[in-house]
Amino acid sequence: MQRGIFSTIRNLFRMGIKGSKSKPIRYTNFPFLEDRNTIEAIKAVHSLFILRGLPGSGKSTIAKQITEKYSEISAIASADDFKIIPQVDDSEADSSRYNKLDQKIQQWFVEDKKVIVVDDTHHDLKRLDYLFNLAKDKDYIVFIVNCKMEESNNLQLMVQNSHSGVSIEMMERLEPILKKNVIPYYFGWFLVQEDGEKMRKNALRFLDQLSKNETFLNEFVKHVEWDSSEDFNLQEYFQKKPSMLHCTTKFCNYGKVPNCESYAENKVVERSLSKSFVLKVLALFVTPRTVGARVLMDEHQIQLWPIEEEHEDAGSSGDEKSLPRGSRSHITLACAPNVPAVQTGIDLISILKTEEEKPKHEFHITLEEGELLCLGKGVWIVNLLKPIEVNTIFSGFYAKKESTNE
Numbered sequence: 001m002q003r004g005i006f007s008t009i010r011n012l013f014r015m016g017i018k019g020s021k022s023k024p025i026r027y028t029n030f031p032f033l034e035d036r037n038t039i040e041a042i043k044a045v046h047s048l049f050i051l052r053g054l055p056g057s058g059k060s061t062i063a064k065q066i067t068e069k070y071s072e073i074s075a076i077a078s079a080d081d082f083k084i085i086p087q088v089d090d091s092e093a094d095s096s097r098y099n100k101l102d103q104k105i106q107q108w109f110v111e112d113k114k115v116i117v118v119d120d121t122h123h124d125l126k127r128l129d130y131l132f133n134l135a136k137d138k139d140y141i142v143f144i145v146n147c148k149m150e151e152s153n154n155l156q157l158m159v160q161n162s163h164s165g166v167s168i169e170m171m172e173r174l175e176p177i178l179k180k181n182v183i184p185y186y187f188g189w190f191l192v193q194e195d196g197e198k199m200r201k202n203a204l205r206f207l208d209q210l211s212k213n214e215t216f217l218n219e220f221v222k223h224v225e226w227d228s229s230e231d232f233n234l235q236e237y238f239q240k241k242p243s244m245l246h247c248t249t250k251f252c253n254y255g256k257v258p259n260c261e262s263y264a265e266n267k268v269v270e271r272s273l274s275k276s277f278v279l280k281v282l283a284l285f286v287t288p289r290t291v292g293a294r295v296l297m298d299e300h301q302i303q304l305w306p307i308e309e310e311h312e313d314a315g316s317s318g319d320e321k322s323l324p325r326g327s328r329s330h331i332t333l334a335c336a337p338n339v340p341a342v343q344t345g346i347d348l349i350s351i352l353k354t355e356e357e358k359p360k361h362e363f364h365i366t367l368e369e370g371e372l373l374c375l376g377k378g379v380w381i382v383n384l385l386k387p388i389e390v391n392t393i394f395s396g397f398y399a400k401k402e403s404t405n406e
Contacts, residue, residue: 029271030274031276032066033066038274038275038393039070041192041276041392042274043070043073044193044194044391045114045141045192045193045393046140046141047115047116047141048118048131048134048140049117050118050128050143051118051119051120051122052120052123052145052182053148054155054158054171054174054178055121055158055166056158057147057158059120060078060119062147063078063117066115067115070114073113073114074113074115074116074117075113077101077116077117077118078101078118078120079120080119082100084097084098084101084120086120086121086170086174088170088173101120105118105131105134116140121174121178123174123177125182128182128398129399129400132399132400133399133400136397136399139243139244141244142398143273144182144398146178155171155172155175181261181265182398183264183396184396184398185252185253185396185399186248186250186251186252186396186397187250187252187395188246188248188250188395188397189246189249189277189279189301189392190244190393190394190395191244191245191390191392192390192391192392192393194391195390195391196244196245196390199245199293199388200241200245202284202369203291203293203334205368206286206291206369207291207334208235209368210234210286210372211233211234211235213365215363216363216365216372219363220234220380223378224237224288224336224378237336237337238291238334238335238336239334239337240334240335240337240339241333241334242332242333245331245332245333246397247329247331249306249329252264252396254400259306263306268303268304269304272304274393274395276392276393277301277391277392277393277394278392279297279331279389279392280295280296280297280298281294281295281331281387281388281390282295282296282387283381283383284333284382285379285380285381285382287351287378287380288378288379289335289336289343290332290334290336290341290343291332291334291335291344292331292332292333292347292348293331293333293388294329294330294381295329295330295331296387302325304394305325305326305329307325323352323353327349327352328345328348330348351375354376354379355381359375362374369382369384369385370382370383370384
């Protein structure tokens with residue numbers, strides 16, 4: 001009897017040791033796992049989840065949770081499955097070790113998996129650039145998921161949890177690299193596919209109405225350069241359109257802009273990454289350079305807008321400092337040739353400053369959407385009778401190919 005008791009205690013003790021080694025790590029507060037509206041939004045876009053963190057930090061756990069949540073539309077490409085061991089100095093590593101993993105990722109693109117999860121340490125920036133550009137080419141929104149254990153300083157426990165067989169020395173080399181945030185070209189709200197198409201149709205209808213109005217055309221053409229010998233064609237003039245519609249919050253230029261790192265580390269920003277938001281479009285405008293939509297943010301969305309004094313992004317001017325915070329928020333719908341998308345925000349600020357002066361409008365044109373007003377110099381705006389609501393997801397644009405995006 002006594003021996004049986006000792007045997008039971010001994011077995012429980014062994015189970016306790018085993019359990020402490022393989023104890024599952026529970027992650028919470030990820031919007032894509034916990035928030036109902038976000039889950040529905042994720043199902044409406046194509047997304048690439050890049051899990052980033054030390055070996056043993058729970059990436060495989062999160063990957064499993066994601067694919068269980070989106071079971072019919074998701075797939076995992078895991079470095080562990082191909083015995084890829086992280087190396088700090090990848091310049092001396094055999095790059096072919098990623099070939100089979102990349103073939104798997106390409107397979108998921110071909111099969112049109114809407115949610116693709118890549119499970120690796122992702123400490124190497126060159127490797128990340130490859131994935132970022134791949135996502136950009138396929139019109140996938142990138143979500144970087146930084147994985148951290150509750151016992152974030154316990155590297156020995158991570159070594160025990162790891163499937164890759166890394167040493168404690170390698171962990172110590174990887175840790176400072178993975179503590180640094182990956183800074184995108186810009187942060188912003190990306191429209192889900194259906195709502196992006198809705199905004200494109202609104203823009204096309206807007207331009208179509210303008211192209212048939214002689215009053216608009218006669219005034220507008222005075223302010224544009226048109227090399228063709230044929231009559232001015234508004235649709236042809238605004239050929240340059242973003243592949244993925246979005247509303248930029250913070251322009252970072254991969255960390256080169258002041259205060260972008262503090263913005264990325266802001267708790268509101270961290271909690272909002274991958275979360276869905278509904279934006280409200282109040283107006284459509286057209287200038288000789290851009291076609292855009294003015295966005296009105298609510299009290300929660302405005303928290304993601306940089307403080308004006310810190311908003312030293314491309315094209316910022318002193319004008320916007322005198323306007324309410326977030327006045328520049330917009331969606332670029334089209335641009336004239338050789339015009340960067342960042343010009344849309346500059347045009348909107350100019351429009352709002354002009355409207356502040358309550359100008360006398362020389363031309364009024366009644367459209368389906370509302371009254372179109374001419375502000376002079378080829379600048380027109382229609383404040384919508386009924387605002388347009390669009391579903392979006394907050395994230396960053398990380399690819400390096402695009403130089404004219406916001």
